[in-house]
Amino acid sequence: SQTIHQWPATLVQPVGSPLSLECTVEGTSNPNLYWYRQAAGRGLQLLFYSVGIGQISSEVPQNLSASRPQDRQFILSSKKLLLSDSGFYLCAWSVGQVSNYGYTFGSGTRLTVV
Amino acid sequence: QKEVEQNSGPLSVPEGAIASLNCTYSDRGSQSFFWYRQYSGKSPELIMFIYSNGDKEDGRFTAQLNKASQYVSLLIRDSQPSDSATYLCAVKGRGSTLGRLYFGRGTQLTVWP
Numbered sequence: 001s002q003t004i005h006q007w008p009a010t011l012v013q014p015v016g017s018p019l020s021l022e023c024t025v026e027g028t029s030n031p032n033l034y035w036y037r038q039a040a041g042r043g044l045q046l047l048f049y050s051v052g053i054g055q056i057s058s059e060v061p062q063n064l065s066a067s068r069p070q071d072r073q074f075i076l077s078s079k080k081l082l083l084s085d086s087g088f089y090l091c092a093w094s095v096g097q098v099s100n101y102g103y104t105f106g107s108g109t110r111l112t113v114v
Numbered sequence: 115q116k117e118v119e120q121n122s123g124p125l126s127v128p129e130g131a132i133a134s135l136n137c138t139y140s141d142r143g144s145q146s147f148f149w150y151r152q153y154s155g156k157s158p159e160l161i162m163f164i165y166s167n168g169d170k171e172d173g174r175f176t177a178q179l180n181k182a183s184q185y186v187s188l189l190i191r192d193s194q195p196s197d198s199a200t201y202l203c204a205v206k207g208r209g210s211t212l213g214r215l216y217f218g219r220g221t222q223l224t225v226w227p
Contacts, residue, residue: 032213034215043118043218043219044158044202046215046216049213049214051213059214090158094213101160101163102148102150102215105158107156107157108156108157
């Protein structure tokens, strides 16, 4: 069966510090991978989307970046965090683009920038 | 991003009642729709998907889709306190945004005993 791992679960970082969040998927190959952010009181915002190694699409301009160095690994990074980067970061995967089975989410990382 | 609108609630119903959650979307050509449940502090989990007009039932849950009205809803029959959560509506993109899911802000549901 397929599983998605995301870490760390919680993170407190000072403003201006770098960020690296990692997500890995097991039990499938060539998944579509996604990073979402859920800020307090707001909905899920799609940040990045990847259909393959090295292929990254950005939905919203920001000081975050994403990389996919391996087929089942997706990394979210920032060189300098802002207070507004605080939120609940979720990684998700799906099979293909036309699947009607939606996404499966990881357990999330709660980031607080202080 | 695609617009997906939900009443933020909170929606409060007694145990055993029917909870009705509504969602509208802006892209008339959207084809696939999803309902997720998110418990406080947890990640969303998929409850149902629907892509044909009409009703789709799964246990106590019924999803309803009306593409002409650009409206999708979720009914929860015999609501239980364990159903208390935020319910997220999601629409799958098409064309240049094919494969991407766009979410509403969610409706917070409380089922009281």
